[in-house]
Amino acid sequence: MSTTPNYESATTQGPEAIADFSENNNSMINRVQHALHVTPSLVPLIVLVLSLIIFGTLLGSKFFSPFALTLILQQVAIVGIVGAAQSLVILTAGIDLSVGAIMVLSSVVMGQVTFRYGLPPAFGVACGLACGTFVGFINGWLVAKIKLPPFIVTLGMWQIVLATNFLYSANETIRSQDIAKHAPLLQFFGEKIKIGTANFTVGVIFLVLLVIFLSYVLRHTAYGRHIYAVGDDPEAAELSGVNVKAVLISVYMLSGLICAFAGWALIGRIGSVSPTSGQLANIESITAVVIGGISLFGGRGSIMGMLFGALIVGVFTLGLRLLGADAQWTFLLIGALIIAAVAVDQWIRKVSV
Amino acid sequence: MKKLLACTALTMAAMTGTAYAGEVSACLITKTDTNPFFVKMREGAEAKAAELGVTLKSYAGKVDGDHETQVAAIETCIADGASGILLTASDTSSIVPAVQQARDAGLVVIALDTPLEPINAADATFATDNFLAGELIGQWAAAKLGDGAATAKIAMLDLGISQPTVGVLRDQGFLQGFGIELGDPDKWGDETDPRIVGNDVTAGNEEGGRRAMENLLATDPSINVVYTINEPAAAGAYEALKSFGRENDVLIVSVDGGCPGVANIKDGVIGATSQQYPLLMASLGIEAINAWATDGVKPEPTPGKDFFDTGVALVTDEPVDGVVSINTTEGTDLCWG
Numbered sequence: 001m002s003t004t005p006n007y008e009s010a011t012t013q014g015p016e017a018i019a020d021f022s023e024n025n026n027s028m029i030n031r032v033q034h035a036l037h038v039t040p041s042l043v044p045l046i047v048l049v050l051s052l053i054i055f056g057t058l059l060g061s062k063f064f065s066p067f068a069l070t071l072i073l074q075q076v077a078i079v080g081i082v083g084a085a086q087s088l089v090i091l092t093a094g095i096d097l098s099v100g101a102i103m104v105l106s107s108v109v110m111g112q113v114t115f116r117y118g119l120p121p122a123f124g125v126a127c128g129l130a131c132g133t134f135v136g137f138i139n140g141w142l143v144a145k146i147k148l149p150p151f152i153v154t155l156g157m158w159q160i161v162l163a164t165n166f167l168y169s170a171n172e173t174i175r176s177q178d179i180a181k182h183a184p185l186l187q188f189f190g191e192k193i194k195i196g197t198a199n200f201t202v203g204v205i206f207l208v209l210l211v212i213f214l215s216y217v218l219r220h221t222a223y224g225r226h227i228y229a230v231g232d233d234p235e236a237a238e239l240s241g242v243n244v245k246a247v248l249i250s251v252y253m254l255s256g257l258i259c260a261f262a263g264w265a266l267i268g269r270i271g272s273v274s275p276t277s278g279q280l281a282n283i284e285s286i287t288a289v290v291i292g293g294i295s296l297f298g299g300r301g302s303i304m305g306m307l308f309g310a311l312i313v314g315v316f317t318l319g320l321r322l323l324g325a326d327a328q329w330t331f332l333l334i335g336a337l338i339i340a341a342v343a344v345d346q347w348i349r350k351v352s353v
Numbered sequence: 354m355k356k357l358l359a360c361t362a363l364t365m366a367a368m369t370g371t372a373y374a375g376e377v378s379a380c381l382i383t384k385t386d387t388n389p390f391f392v393k394m395r396e397g398a399e400a401k402a403a404e405l406g407v408t409l410k411s412y413a414g415k416v417d418g419d420h421e422t423q424v425a426a427i428e429t430c431i432a433d434g435a436s437g438i439l440l441t442a443s444d445t446s447s448i449v450p451a452v453q454q455a456r457d458a459g460l461v462v463i464a465l466d467t468p469l470e471p472i473n474a475a476d477a478t479f480a481t482d483n484f485l486a487g488e489l490i491g492q493w494a495a496a497k498l499g500d501g502a503a504t505a506k507i508a509m510l511d512l513g514i515s516q517p518t519v520g521v522l523r524d525q526g527f528l529q530g531f532g533i534e535l536g537d538p539d540k541w542g543d544e545t546d547p548r549i550v551g552n553d554v555t556a557g558n559e560e561g562g563r564r565a566m567e568n569l570l571a572t573d574p575s576i577n578v579v580y581t582i583n584e585p586a587a588a589g590a591y592e593a594l595k596s597f598g599r600e601n602d603v604l605i606v607s608v609d610g611g612c613p614g615v616a617n618i619k620d621g622v623i624g625a626t627s628q629q630y631p632l633l634m635a636s637l638g639i640e641a642i643n644a645w646a647t648d649g650v651k652p653e654p655t656p657g658k659d660f661f662d663t664g665v666a667l668v669t670d671e672p673v674d675g676v677v678s679i680n681t682t683e684g685t686d687l688c689w690g
Binding site: 062067068071074075078166170171172173175176177190192199266269270271272274276277278279317318321322324326327328 | 551567588
């Protein structure tokens with residue numbers, strides 16, 4: 001009983017390294033895994049560059065021209081804008097199946113307010129934007145306050161909004177020529193800026209600016225970090241003082257607003273206001289998000305990745321068409337890409353355990 | 354369960370049949386109640402039913418392709434003791450057993466617009482001759498181009514990759530009318546004529562029309578003839594051509610004859626369209642049901658065809674020799690939607 005127990009001696013007896021997690025840290029694979037974990041948009045970027053190179057080699061200048069490349073941008077503009085909305089929701093570990101329906105309803109509201117009620121086009125646009133935001137608010141409120149699963153809420157809302165769209169519009173198209181004559185503002189997003197043989201539309205520029213703006217907000221503002229936190233672990237976020245409900249509601253509202261902008265851009269692209277368009281925009285936007293490396297489980301991924309994901313789909317679609325392949329092949333390859341993207345996502349996640 | 358339902362339906366049909374003898378009632382079942390084509394069809398049926406004193410009940414699927422609701426509607430009509438059913442089927446082969454059930458219960462079933470598979474599963478089919486509709490715009494386009502038809506560059510904007518019958522008939526009709534040798538007439542895309550730049554699919558709407566047109570223009574910018582499955586697809590294709598500055602030197606032809614489509618012909622967006630008549634299909638259908646209920650006479654198909662042809666007219670403001678057409682003023686009077 002003379003000496004105090006020497007606890008310290010235990011440390012000298014055991015092996016030097018008790019729990020070494022850095023075993024393979026230097027191997028190539030692990031470094032790649034780590035790099036991808038830090039920058040999740042790297043995978044889609046690599047795939048995008050590779051697919052550009054492959055189609056460029058196979059098709060030459062037909063594909064690798066400013067004309068064809070900016071055409072791809074025009075073709076993905078709508079899906080890209082809707083995809084930005086979808087990204088925000090998915091980052092909170094939610095999903096929004098109603099994006100396409102909100103887009104179409106908003107465009108119909110813009111058209112009908114202008115043409116059926118004869119109000120100024122600017123007011124019509126404002127009504128459309130408000131309509132999208134409002135539908136987003138209902139989604140957010142049901143998810144955050146009533147605690148219904150986002151999948152169910154937006155599945156229901158998808159049907160409700162589509163039905164409203166058809167009932168309200170009587171499925172009547174407003175013709176491009178009438179819009180051009182009486183309310184050119186509605187076609188604003190279709191305006192073109194020509195640089196050589198490259199064609200940029202306002203819609204494309206809007207998409208790029210939107211993605212840059214959102215990725216800044218997500219990375220560098222408190223609000224953006226809160227979105228990630230809510231998606232990663234809502235309880236932990238709540239405990240650290242994040243108002244989870246307010247964040248969720250605001251994200252769905254923002255998503256609705258962005259979809260309404262997509263509806264405006266849609267009028268610019270197809271010229272007319274057509275209640276039958278955009279039926280598959282929800283699936284296409286989820287495809288872009290998943291290929292873009294945003295985790296469906298929330299809290300990880302970047303909006304840049306979504307843009308690359310949308311572009312990959314665009315490059316494959318046009319590239320395969322130019323190669324003369326049957327349209328079926330495009331769907332088949334995109335299906336394979338989706339599964340590959342999620343497999344990569346699962347693999348990257350292991351690094352964070 | 355189904356059998357039980359059918360039995361109850363049969364008994365009820367027998368009972369109500371005797372109870373309300375003398376009063377004719379009919380059912381109209383459409384794919385959706387939102388598409389202007391079907392809205393017009395219902396209006397036509399309602400007007401004719403009111404005129405003949407026939408009681409009409411209308412049913413519709415929730416969306417295009419909603420098969421279940423249509424089956425339920427047929428069962429309701431049998432139970433209701435209707436004399437006949439006018440049907441535009443969403444799923445043309447799966448609906449056949451339900452149709453047979455109705456026929457067994459003594460109802461006359463008339464397919465409108467969309468033939469069933471097989472076509473004789475219904476008592477009669479009142480429809481547009483879609484092949485002829487295609488042929489008319491093909492002949493018109495070839496005549497319009499004159500000598501240029503031999504060197505034309507044609508874009509084919511079709512409906513969907515599953516190649517629905519209506520789309521195939523219009524496509525193949527157009528090619529035949531234009532003077533292009535067909536491969537298998539039951540599918541599109543197997544022709545070898547170098548004048549065809551390519552086929553792409555549009556889903557029959559503006560967005561799809563624009564994308565398909567862009568894709569084909571990227572394949573070959575010298576396209577000067579565009580066939581489109583319907584007028585919304587044509588409007589989308591026109592937007593694409595406009596963005597390439599090609600809207601004035603490309604000939605677009607289409608099928609449908611909806612009011613916005615006819616207005617687009619007037620504005621020079623579309624060159625010509627083949628107009629079909631949903632209103633006529635429905636009113637003829639009601640007359641046929643009335644004839645069946647009162648005299649027991651079933652409608653006969655048009656001689657030489659396996660369906661009753663409700664007619665098709667070429668609408669254009671630039672008539673050509675050898676193809677009968679009506680102008681947009683007449684087309685507007687007859688248009689639907």
